Amino acid sequence: MAGAALVWDRVQRRLRAELGEDVYTSWFKCLELVQVQNDTVILSVPTKFLRNWIQQHFIEKIMAHFQKEDARLSRVSIVMRSASLRTAPRPEAPKAAEQARKFSSQEAPAALRPMGEGAIKPIETRVQEGHEGDLQVGSPLDKRLVLGAFQVGRSNVMAHAAAMQIVQAKTGEMPVFNPLYVHASVGLGKTHLLQGAAQAIESSGRRVLYLTAERFMYGFVASLKAQTAIAFKDTLRGIDVLIIDDAQFLQGPKSQQEFCHTLNALIDAGKQVVVAADRAPSDLEGIEERVQSRLAGGLVVEIGALDDALRVKILESRIQIAKAHLPGFDVPPDVIQHVARAITTNGRDLEGAVNRLLAHSTLTGGSLDIAAADEAIRDLVRHREPRRVKIEDIQRLVANHYNVSRADILSSRRTATVVRPRQIAMYLAKSLTLRSLPEIGRRFGGRDHTTVLHAVRKIEGMVTTDQELAGEIDHLKRMLQE
Structure with a gap:
């Protein structure tokens, strides 16, 4: 031994x-x-x-x-x-x-506990009393991801406003939008928004629990094995605000059933629920229809792609944070503009660009001009094969850009505010995909191929004379292909 x-x-x-x-x-x-x-x-x-x-x-x-x-x-x-x-x-x-003894009384990492003054404590694991349960369900929060550091632009202003309404609500006040469902592609800020909201709600004294879908599933399964499922449910339903991130990973009929029961119980009790995923509720694969319906029953908000102005704001914010640790670090405005135009994918790549610029400045001691910036960020802007564009992506992006809904574009509405975005979406579908005119028509609410052809020809004629429209369409094409 x-x-x-x-x-x-x-x-x-x-x-x-x-x-x-x-x-x-x-x-x-x-x-x-x-x-x-x-x-x-x-x-x-x-x-x-x-x-x-x-x-x-x-x-x-x-x-x-x-x-x-x-x-x-x-x-x-x-x-x-x-x-x-x-x-x-x-x-x-x-x-x-x-x-x-310490672990059994839940003196584990504080970030894993529900938050807020007087917040309910996790189910205790009392080995001496024979209770071997678990509800260390709270997912860790990144203290850097606060609402004050969240940059607001055209693509995320509605999601930010909805989150702020929840943050500023009073204890016991009935939610206006419930659930709030936020969806966005990777790196566009939905997790930052949710974690920032969770920390702000915590500071107001309300009981809030931030969970990833994976953590929710593990906590539920563990409670079943430990025979503490009732305590698990009671704990989840005893909070003021439940925030679920990465809902696209919610799998398994039992976990989805419990998730749906939890949503119903909290919403019926006037408690706020916030859910985020990388796609709209109707596009969640493997998720039961009743769960999709419940998620879509509140306010569904999409965070769109970062526009030029927002990318500049994000870069400037990250550079200011870096300067707080290294006062001599400075990036000229023209370099910031250049990097914002070069990196159009997501906020994480922009943060990576700032790190590379910082490394270049501190390790080489050279000045940061556009040539040096290109050298520093070359791996982030390497030439990639254009990604395959889907008609659904075109419809969502165009709808978001022109402040209409995807349902409007697919509907039979003939108002000018809907007809123009619909025609532009059809034009982009013909330009950027290999779909035939009849197929495009079917994907736009079952329209005839002649309707699609008319839209394509109309937009083709307009871009030759309307420079503003031509610029908008070029911008949309770049966002779809990046």
Whole structure:
């Protein structure tokens, strides 16, 4: 056993180095070696939640490190800790017991707890009382993602206004839009908006819980296994604001059923629900129709692609943050404009561009002109194959650009505010896709191919004389192809 203890000590050091101090402290501090039996390593933990989490996420890493120490070991078994597992007292037992006691009373990372003054506490994992449950459901919040740092532009002004209405609501006030559903492609700021709103609501004293869909599913499944499902449900339904991110990952009939029940219970009780995903409710694949219908029953807001002005604002904001840590860092206005035109994908790439400019400035000591900026960000603007454009993407982008709904474009409405965007969307569908005129007509509310042909010819004629319209269409083409 003494030799096994030394091997275990080395494995712990490897895990700490590989995963980092925070992850190691959260999940491995209470893990203890029981014995090595033939080719099997037996480890113990104080709670069922810990055992399940480590088995699902880290068991292969642990096994790999043991095999590096002894190739004869081929299996790791994790068991619940009990007095019978220990053949003799160990010097560190009081410390381990203290760690287990702390974990069981949920002194885990604070970011995993529901937030707000007087917020409900997670279901406690009381091993001594026989309750081996779990509801460390709150997902971590990034303290940098506050509403004050969220840059507002034409593409996200409505989503920001809706979020601010929720943030500024009083305790007990009935929600105006419930649920609020925000959807956007990757890197356009929906997670920043949700996390910023969660932190602002927390500071107002209301009880708020921010969850990713994955965390919701894991918490629900874990509560079923631990037989604490009722407490799980009661906890979720006892908060003032529930925020769910990445709803497109919500899978499994039981998880979706519980999610739908939770939405209904909170909305019926006048509690605010906010949901975000990378697509509209009707486009969520694998999600039950009743869940889609419930999500679409409130206010659905899309965050569109970043326009030129918003990309400049984001760059300027990130540069100011960088200058707070390095006062000598400066980017000329013409370079900012150039980078904003060169990187049009999403906010994450813009942040990456600022990091590269900062690295160039500090590591080379050279001045930042347009040529130097091109060199620094070349990997972010590398030439890519134009992406395949979908008619649905065209309809959504055009609708957002002209402040109408996609349903308006597909409808039979003949008002000027709808007809022009519809014709432009048809023109773009013919220009940017390989779809035939009859197919395009079907995708635009079952219209005849002659209607599509008329729209295409009309827009073709107008762009030759209307420079403003030509510029708008070129802008839309770039956004669709990037």
